[in-house]
Amino acid sequence: MxxxxxxxxxxxxxxxCAGVDRAIEIVKKSIDKYGAPVYVRHEIVHNKHVVDSLKKIGAIFVEELEEIKDKTRPVIFSAHGVPKSVPKEASNLNMTYVDATCPLVSKVHREAENLYKNGSHILLIGHKNHPEVVGTMGQLPSDCIDLIENVNDAEKYSKKNGSKLAYITQTTLSVDDTRDIINVLKNKFPEIKEPKKEDICxxxxxxxxxxxxxxxxxxxxxxxxxxxxxxxxxxxxxxxxxxxxxxxxxxxxxxxxxxxxxxxxxxxxxxxxxxxxxxxxxxxxxxxxxxxxxxxxxxxxxxxxxxxxxxxxx
Ligand code: SF4
Structure with a gap:
């Protein structure tokens, strides 16, 4: 009682959030347009309930394109974003792909590219191996971007060459922890460039x-x-x-x-x-x-x- x-x-x-709503809608609309099955590279968003419900209507989840048996079927890239090598690989395999990367993650990708083109070496604040971090690091040559996971990494970081530094961040970090990391970087490298608009979404x-x-x-x-x-x-x-x-x-x-x-x-x-x-x-x-x-x-x-x-x- x-x-x-x-x-x-x-x-x-x-x-x-709007990025998750959009990614799920993209999978549903792709199944409407192309019929089932459609492949999805990585969990479209990190939730088992969502993934299971999309499996029921014809989505097949894989981690890499090489796992896709029928390459005539379309593949969707998850909301977390992908390294540049992935759409390239899909094109090489003549696969149809739909990119469900959240526009706010894409914004960070473009930011990384622009800073790099302007001669900056990039520090990405984020968590190692998270798919968004893998995707963002994969926008640039690997020797042009370094990962900073915490205050300790920021304190230990030393410039590798004379180039200018800029930082960007993963979109889903703790606002407070990230501020602490940024403060350390700004103290060490007062000239470090920051994003025009906050990356944490x-x-x-x-x-x-x-x-x-x-x-x-x-x-x-x-x-x-x-x-x-x-x-x-x-x-x-x-x-x-x-x-x-x-x-x-x-x-x-x-x-x-x-x-x-x-x-x-x-x-x-x-x-x-x-x-x-x-x-x-x-x-x-x-x-x-x-x-x-x-x-x-x-x-x-x-x-x-x-x-x-x-x-x-x-
Ligand atoms: S970046 Fe923000 S808005 Fe976009 S999917 Fe991630 S949590 Fe959602």
């Missing part, structure tokens, strides 16, 4: 600000999202650093931790940019079975950004 009250603070904005920034706003009022904080979703993992860190030590990621294999929640008066909930709202709803439904809920949505900003899908799919 339910006899315990539980207050939920729901962070807003949360969940899908609006969706990452807004979701982190929304979590910051409520974290300290919560006994526990839950972020719905995948373990390989950079922005979801960052939201857990942001909640921890901003007043809620007990913050956890709820991923596809997680159980709702009722035992822990029983000791809470207030919990916070958010979700990463690749997590569909249905997963938040299911989490709350599970809680409803055990608690008398009071739900308060705390919205810090309204988002109305949308991105067009490629014209060839219309």
């Amino acid at each position: 339910k006899n315990k009250n539980l207050k939920i603070l729901l962070a807003s904005p949360r969940g899908f 609006y969706a990452t920034t807004n979701r982190q600000s929304a979590v910051k706003k409520i974290a300290k009022k919560c006994d526990m904080f839950f972020v719905i999202g995948s373990r390989n979703s950079s922005n979801s993992v960052r939201l857990v860190e942001v909640a921890k650093k901003n007043g809620c030590d007990k913050s956890e990621l709820i991923h596809s294999e997680s159980k709702v931790p009722i035992d822990k929640i029983t000791n809470c008066k207030t919990i916070g909930i958010s979700s990463g940019a690749s997590a569909p709202e249905i997963l938040v709803e299911e989490f709350i439904q599970e809680l409803k079975k055990q608690f008398i809920l009071e739900i308060e949505e705390v919205e810090i900003i309204k988002e109305d950004i949308t991105f067009k899908i490629p014209g060839k799919l219309n």
Whole structure:
């Protein structure tokens, strides 16, 4: 029998961003246009629920083009972006491809190219092996771009030659941690060029600000999202650093931790940019079975950004 009250603070904005919406739409429209199956290189966005639902309508997920058995079928590149070698390889194989790279990631790619053309050596602030970082590094010759993962890397970095330095960043980093890294770089290299417009995207920034706003009022904080979703993992860190030590990621294999929640008066909930709202709803439904809920949505900003899908799919 339910006899315990539980207050939920729901962070807003949360969940899908414009880049994720667009990437999923691109897969659906490609299946409409070309028929099934269509191949998708890498998870279109980092969420098992999304990937499974697209598999059901005819998407086949691969990590590399060489895994594609029928090269007459189209291939879609994921929202995280790809190194330049990938569309080149697809063209060499005479494959039809559709690029679902988020326009805000493409913006970082063009920025890297322009800075490089103007004679700068590039420092990319980001996480090693994340597909977005692999894609961005793959826009330039490998000896023209170095990865900086943390403050320690920034402190240790020494210029390799006399060229000018510029930095760019992954779009889904912690806003606060990145500021610390940038401050170290600017102190060491006062002449370092910075992006014209912030690379960390609006969706990452807004979701982190929304979590910051409520974290300290919560006994526990839950972020719905995948373990390989950079922005979801960052939201857990942001909640921890901003007043809620007990913050956890709820991923596809997680159980709702009722035992822990029983000791809470207030919990916070958010979700990463690749997590569909249905997963938040299911989490709350599970809680409803055990608690008398009071739900308060705390919205810090309204988002109305949308991105067009490629014209060839219309
Ligand atoms: S998190 Fe940002 S960069 Fe990534 S897909 Fe969404 S809008 Fe684009």
